[in-house]
Every structure is written in C-alpha cells, then in structure tokens.
Amino acid sequence: MEDILRPIYQERASQLNTLGVLVVEKKQKSILTDxxxxxxxxxxKEAEKPIFIKxxxxxxxxxxxxxxxxxxxxKWLLLGTNRKIFEWLDIAKIIFDRNEYVVNLKKELQDFPFNGRKVKMGLEFAKLIRRYIDGKALFENQQYLxxxxxVVHSLHHLARLAVIENGLHPELTVWHQVKQMEPEIYKLYEExxxxxxxxxxxxxxxxxxxEFLIHSKTSLGTAHMxxxxxxxxxxMFNEIMQEAELIPYSVDMAVLLEYLIDKHLVEVINIETKGQGVFHRCYRVNK
Structure with a gap:
C-alpha cells in the first residue's frame, strides 16, 4: 500500500512548508477512515485553503x-470540532516528521496540559448550558420531542466535560469512556x-x-471564562465578544453570561449614557 501511495505524498514531504505526513489505515469495523x-x-505550515481533500x-x-x-x-484540537483528528494522530503511522513536529504534537496531546484542559472544559460547559437552558424552555412549552x-446533546457535552476533567481527550466512543470515569452521567443517559x-x-x-451535575461542574467549567x-x-458585551481568548465562546456567550450572573459569579454594572434613564449594561467578576 505504502509503495503505491508514495508518489502522492513524496513530493509534499520534500517541501519546506510540510510539517508532517501520516498514514491512517482502515481497521475492521472502524468508522475512523470514513x-x-x-x-x-x-x-x-500555510496554504491558500486551510483544508484540501482529494x-x-x-x-x-x-x-x-x-x-x-x-x-x-x-483550531480543531482546541474546539474539538473534528473528533476523528485526535484518534488519527494517536494511531497514525508517521511517514515524515520535520524537526519532530508530529512527535512533539502527540506528546503534548498525551500530556494534555491543564491550561489547555481549562479552555476545552470552558467551551464544553458553554455548549452544555446552551443546550440545557434551551431544552428546559422547550420542555416548559410542552415541546417534548x-x-x-x-437534553441528549446536553448530556453529550456533560460527558465530554467529564472526560476532559479526567485528563483525557473525548473520543468518538465518549460513552465508553464516561462509563468507566463517571457512571452517574452514563446512568442518566441510559435513563x-x-x-x-x-x-x-x-x-x-x-x-x-x-441541574445537580451541572452545578457540581460549574467551578471547573467557568474557570477559564x-x-x-x-x-x-x-x-461591555462587545468587548467580551472581541477578546481573543473568548472568541471561541461567541455563539453561546450571551446564554453563558446570564448563567454566570444567575450564579452570582458575574455581576451587572450599569453605566450612564447620554440618554436619560438608559444605561450601558456592563459586566464584571463578582469578587
């Protein structure tokens, strides 16, 4: 197989722009390789388009x-928007590795430094809150389906949050991971x-x-924010939305911020505008 495909990647490997070449082979009954x-x-390092597939x-x-x-x-590794990439990097055979870029990347993923975990937990928690609050509103309006x-999605985010908290990256088989780590979340899913x-x-x-489980995860889930x-x-809200470290939260920011206010972790500060009786609604950490 490698001999047949070598001409496809060999030219790429010789280019200074190429950091690494990896091969993932299909395993029986695996969904990893689509x-x-x-x-x-x-x-x-760089390309006209961030993704090119042939x-x-x-x-x-x-x-x-x-x-x-x-x-x-x-970006994929931070946001977890392409879950297969973690497993590809884990099981792939390294064909070419410039200055041990891939080896160091894999080591960093295995070590999973706490700061990286804190950001990923924050992003999962934000998605969890969004799904939970929207789901509850639909439930109260008797839109049960x-x-x-x-609720299914919120439990998935809760499960992924638990896996990250335990120092691991959520895999495609996240419920298999959670069953071992936090069986109470798995039991909720079964129920x-x-x-x-x-x-x-x-x-x-x-x-x-x-609600009880979310409360227990709030401190960890909101630490980065x-x-x-x-x-x-x-x-001001627009300043929060433009802050580089918080941009990944943008879709869920308004809901997460209201949750933080509700839990007294953030407070609202009203600042006068030129209009009488109208204030700028600003936010600060409740110390």
Missing part, C-alpha cells in the same frame, strides 16, 4: 488525502434512552438530575 482503506494526512482509487481500494494547515489543526433532542416512563416524566427527572473576565474592572 470507509476509505487509507487516509493520508499532510500537515502544512480521493484516489488503487487496486480496487480507495484512499483519501487530507492536507490541513497547522492553524486549522490547532425538541426538548428531548436538546433517558431506555426508561419506560412517558417522555414528559423522563425529561422532568433528567432536568432535575442534570472567569480568569479572562477578571483581567479588567468591567466589560
């Missing part, structure tokens, strides 16, 4: 070539899926149990 027999992953056929088999920029890879969808209670009752019980907000006396 049904391809092999995935060639090439990491480059498909090949050979000997009744098929291969996928993925060329990604270092910046795109780092839509509420169910949100939602398999309970014989009517859907309304299942959701009611899940919201109560989830609170640290950043603590750097200034107070913030």
């Amino acid at each position: 049904s391809f027999d092999v995935v060639l992953l090439i990491i480059v 498909h090949y056929s050979y000997n009744d088999k098929k291969a996928a070539l993925h060329i990604i920029t270092e910046a795109k890879l780092q 839509d509420a169910y969808n949100h 939602l899926l398999y309970s014989e209670e009517i859907l309304e009752k299942r959701l009611e019980l899940l919201f109560l149990a989830s 609170i640290d950043v907000l603590g750097k200034k006396e107070y913030w």
Whole structure:
C-alpha cells in the first residue's frame, strides 16, 4: 500500500512548508477512515485553503488525502470540532516528521496540559448550558420531542466535560469512556434512552438530575471564562465578544453570561449614557 501511495505524498514531504505526513489505515469495523482503506494526512505550515481533500482509487481500494494547515489543526484540537483528528494522530503511522513536529504534537496531546484542559472544559460547559437552558424552555412549552433532542446533546457535552476533567481527550466512543470515569452521567443517559416512563416524566427527572451535575461542574467549567473576565474592572458585551481568548465562546456567550450572573459569579454594572434613564449594561467578576 505504502509503495503505491508514495508518489502522492513524496513530493509534499520534500517541501519546506510540510510539517508532517501520516498514514491512517482502515481497521475492521472502524468508522475512523470514513470507509476509505487509507487516509493520508499532510500537515502544512500555510496554504491558500486551510483544508484540501482529494480521493484516489488503487487496486480496487480507495484512499483519501487530507492536507490541513497547522492553524486549522490547532483550531480543531482546541474546539474539538473534528473528533476523528485526535484518534488519527494517536494511531497514525508517521511517514515524515520535520524537526519532530508530529512527535512533539502527540506528546503534548498525551500530556494534555491543564491550561489547555481549562479552555476545552470552558467551551464544553458553554455548549452544555446552551443546550440545557434551551431544552428546559422547550420542555416548559410542552415541546417534548425538541426538548428531548436538546437534553441528549446536553448530556453529550456533560460527558465530554467529564472526560476532559479526567485528563483525557473525548473520543468518538465518549460513552465508553464516561462509563468507566463517571457512571452517574452514563446512568442518566441510559435513563433517558431506555426508561419506560412517558417522555414528559423522563425529561422532568433528567432536568432535575442534570441541574445537580451541572452545578457540581460549574467551578471547573467557568474557570477559564472567569480568569479572562477578571483581567479588567468591567466589560461591555462587545468587548467580551472581541477578546481573543473568548472568541471561541461567541455563539453561546450571551446564554453563558446570564448563567454566570444567575450564579452570582458575574455581576451587572450599569453605566450612564447620554440618554436619560438608559444605561450601558456592563459586566464584571463578582469578587
């Protein structure tokens, strides 16, 4: 296989822009390679497009070539928006590695420094709060099927948060990981899926149990956000949205901020405007 595909990656490996070339081979009954027999992953410093994908056929088999920029890879690793990349990096065979870039990257992922974990926990917690609050609103409006969808997603974020808290990256089989680490979250998921209670009752019980678990994760889940907000006396909302460290939260920021206010971790500061009786609504960490 490698001999056949070598001409595809060999030219790339000789270019100074290329940081690493990896090969992921399909394993039996695995979903990692999206049904391809092999995935060639090439990491480059820069490119016109952050992702370039090409498909090949050979000997009744098929291969996928993925060329990604270092910046795109780092974004995936931070936001967790491409879960397969973690497993690709873990199991791939390294064909070319400039100045041990890939080796050092894999070591960093294995070590999972606490600051990196804190950011990822913050992002998962923000998504968790969004799903939980939206789901509860739908439940209260008796939109039970839509509420169910949100609860499933909120439990997934809660599970991923628990895995990160335990120092690991969430894999595609996150429920297998959680079953070993925090069985109470796994049990909630089972209750939602398999309970014989009517859907309304299942959701009611899940919201109560989830509220307790979310409360227990609040300190860890909000640590990064609170640290950043603590750097200034107070913030206007637009300033928060433009802060480089907080940009990944942007979609869920308004909901997360209201949650922090509700939990007395952040307080609202009203600053006068030129309009009588109208104030700028600003935010600061409650000390």
